[in-house]
Amino acid sequence: MALFVFSDLHISDEEDPLYQAFLSVLSHGFERPQSGDTLVIAGDLFDLFVGNKKVFLNRYSAFFDSMRSLANRGVSLHYIEGNHDFFLKTALSSIPSLQVHSADFDLELGGKRFFFAHGDQVDCTEYGYRLLRGFFRSPVMKTLVSVVPGEWLDLIGKKSSQYSRSKKPLLIQDLETEKAERLRRVYRSFAAERLCEGYDFVVLGHCHDLDEMWFNVGDRRGQYINVGYPRLHGAYLLWTPHAAEEKTGFVRKSFFDSNALRREVSPGEVRNSPGLEKQSV
Numbered sequence: 382m383a384l385f386v387f388s389d390l391h392i393s394d395e396e397d398p399l400y401q402a403f404l405s406v407l408s409h410g411f412e413r414p415q416s417g418d419t420l421v422i423a424g425d426l427f428d429l430f431v432g433n434k435k436v437f438l439n440r441y442s443a444f445f446d447s448m449r450s451l452a453n454r455g456v457s458l459h460y461i462e463g464n465h466d467f468f469l470k471t472a473l474s475s476i477p478s479l480q481v482h483s484a485d486f487d488l489e490l491g492g493k494r495f496f497f498a499h500g501d502q503v504d505c506t507e508y509g510y511r512l513l514r515g516f517f518r519s520p521v522m523k524t525l526v527s528v529v530p531g532e533w534l535d536l537i538g539k540k541s542s543q544y545s546r547s548k549k550p551l552l553i554q555d556l557e558t559e560k561a562e563r564l565r566r567v568y569r570s571f572a573a574e575r576l577c578e579g580y581d582f583v584v585l586g587h588c589h590d591l592d593e594m595w596f597n598v599g600d601r602r603g604q605y606i607n608v609g610y611p612r613l614h615g616a617y618l619l620w621t622p623h624a625a626e627e628k629t630g631f632v633r634k635s636f637f638d639s640n641a642l643r644r645e646v647s648p649g650e651v652r653n654s655p656g657l658e659k660q661s662v
């Protein structure tokens with residue numbers, strides 16, 4: 382049994398080396414399928430994939446093939462929509478047994494309880510973003526997306542992501558220290574609340590923070606882990622029941638182990654997960 386989690390790859394097109402690395406991990410990760418094998422995509426896998434548009438379906442056909450093959454091999458598939466990839470229920474309906482979640486979801490595996498969310502709703506003080514999210518997910522927007530040609534969406538998406546890249550820092554470390562510390566605290570508290578509700582593991586993404594932390598909740602221990610930003614941190618998450626016995630929880634695995642990406646990103650840039658910290662809640 383293996384549980385793989387990917388998030389925030391922000392794949393830009395089919396030539397993106399991270400896309401190729403992702404597909405290669407998928408094809409090798411489940412070579413010997415076992416019962417309970419699960420794949421969770423926790424949002425923003427694509428830098429833009431909105432609606433059921435041919436331009437995206439064709440561009441990412443290898444992803445669809447790969448997911449269908451995993452489904453046929455009995456892997457449970459989950460896709461949480463992010464703020465860059467949503468209105469995907471119809472587009473993803475060609476993948477048997479894949480469940481699409483618009484916000485968060487939980488599951489039980491190997492006697493443990495897992496909570497997953499993209500993370501874009503964690504910071505309750507981001508009122509502007511919340512309004513925008515409500516607007517982008519509204520029925521009006523859904524209708525608009527369904528009638529606008531995919532090529533237009535593609536162009537608008539490319540322009541707006543260039544713009545937001547020039548304005549917004551990609552990593553939490555690029556924020557002013559005070560803001561970064563606050564954001565990290567907000568995510569950790571959110572996770573701590575879920576752990577107190579009885580979850581053993583809380584997995585989030587979105588803020589691109591390579592953070593993880595263990596909490597003592599009564600006589601239990603629970604882990605919060607953020608997927609980070611794979612394009613820089615180079616990692617996805619893996620959990621196995623073996624990890625539960627060893628009490629190591631999720632581990633970060635490198636995309637670069639068996640891939641040409643290694644040549645593009647020097648090993649020094651692949652930052653490892655920080656040391657584990659303990660805190661009682």
Ligand SMILES: [Mn+2]
Binds near residue numbers: 464499501586587
């Ligand atoms: Mn996001």
